[in-house]
Amino acid sequence: MKGIAVSIRDLSKSFGEKKVLNGVSLEIPAGQSTVVIGPSGCGKSTILRMIVGLLNPDSGSIACDGKEVTRMSPRELGEFRQRIGIVFQSSALFDSMTVGENVSFALSRHTRLSQREKNGIVEEKLRVVGLEGSSQLYPAELSGGMQKRVAFARAIARDPLLILYDEPTTGLDPIMSTVIEDLINAIGRESGATSVVVTHQLSTIFRTSQRIAMLSRGQVIGVGKPEEMKNTKDPLIRDFLDGRPS
Ligand SMILES: Nc1ncnc2c1ncn2[C@@H]1O[C@H](COP(=O)(O)OP(=O)(O)OP(=O)(O)O)[C@@H](O)[C@H]1O
Numbered sequence: 001m002k003g004i005a006v007s008i009r010d011l012s013k014s015f016g017e018k019k020v021l022n023g024v025s026l027e028i029p030a031g032q033s034t035v036v037i038g039p040s041g042c043g044k045s046t047i048l049r050m051i052v053g054l055l056n057p058d059s060g061s062i063a064c065d066g067k068e069v070t071r072m073s074p075r076e077l078g079e080f081r082q083r084i085g086i087v088f089q090s091s092a093l094f095d096s097m098t099v100g101e102n103v104s105f106a107l108s109r110h111t112r113l114s115q116r117e118k119n120g121i122v123e124e125k126l127r128v129v130g131l132e133g134s135s136q137l138y139p140a141e142l143s144g145g146m147q148k149r150v151a152f153a154r155a156i157a158r159d160p161l162l163i164l165y166d167e168p169t170t171g172l173d174p175i176m177s178t179v180i181e182d183l184i185n186a187i188g189r190e191s192g193a194t195s196v197v198v199t200h201q202l203s204t205i206f207r208t209s210q211r212i213a214m215l216s217r218g219q220v221i222g223v224g225k226p227e228e229m230k231n232t233k234d235p236l237i238r239d240f241l242d243g244r245p246s
C-alpha cells in the first residue's frame with residue numbers, strides 16, 4: 001500500500017486581525033514520517049485541520065496525491081477523509097461509548113460490514129496498540145496513555161493512507177511516550193502510510209521523524225532530515241531542538 005503525498009503551497013490564514021500562517025509551503029513525501037515542530041500557537045494544528053478540509057485557508061493550495069483539497073466537493077471530501085486517520089491533540093474519544101464502539105465508529109458510519117466483521121477489525125486494531133481484550137471498557141476506565149492508544153486504534157481502523165498525529169505524546173510519562181513513539185513507527189512501517197506528527201516533545205521529534213519541518217512566524221523556516229536539522233546554522237531551529245528558549 002502506498003501512502004498519500006501532501007503538497008502544501010503558499011498557505012495563508014488569519015483569524016480576525018491575527019495572521020497565523022503567512023505563506024507556508026511544505027512537501028510531505030509519501031510513505032515517510034514528517035514531524036512538524038514550532039512554538040505553541042504557531043499554527044501546527046491549524047495546518048492539520050486544513051489538510052483534512054476541516055478549515056479553509058485564506059489562500060494557497062493543499063494537494064493530496066495531486067488532488068486539491070480546498071476545491072473538493074463535500075462528497076469528494078467525505079471520500080477523501082475515509083483514507084485519513086487523525087489522532088487529535090486531546091484523544092477526543094466518545095465517553096459514552098465503549099472502547100470497541102469508539103474504534104468501530106467510522107466502520108459503522110461508512111461501511112456495510114457485519115457486526116462480526118467489525119468486531120474482528122476492532123480486536124485486530126486493539127492488538128496492534130497493545131490493548132487486546134479491552135473492547136468492553138469505557139474511556140473513563142483507562143489511563144491517559146491507554147486512551148491515546150484507543151485513539152490510535154480508531155485512527156487506523158480503516159487502514160488509512162495518511163495519518164495525522166497532533167501532539168501524540170504530550171502529557172504522557174517518558175515510558176508511555178516511548179511506547180507511543182514505537183507505535184507510530186510500527187504503524188508507519190507496516191502500513192506504508194504517510195505520517196505527519198505535530199509535537200513539541202524532543203524525544204518524539206527525534207524518535208519518529210524521517211524529516212523535520214519547523215514553523216515559525218507563519219512560515220516554514222527549515223526542513224530536512226533529523227541530522228541536517230540538528231546541525232543547522234539557524235539559531236531558532238537549533239535552540240528549539242536543544243530545548244533552549246530563544
Ligand atoms: N478557530 C479559531 N478561531 C480563532 N483563532 C484560532 C482558531 N484556531 C486557531 N486560532 C489561533 O491560531 C493560532 C494557532 O493555533 P494552533 O492551534 O494552530 O497552534 P499550535 O501551533 O497547534 O499550538 P499548540 O502547540 O499550543 O497546540 C493561535 O493563536 C490560536 O489562538
Ligand SMILES: [Mg+2]
Nearest residue numbers: 044045046089
Ligand atoms: Mg496544536
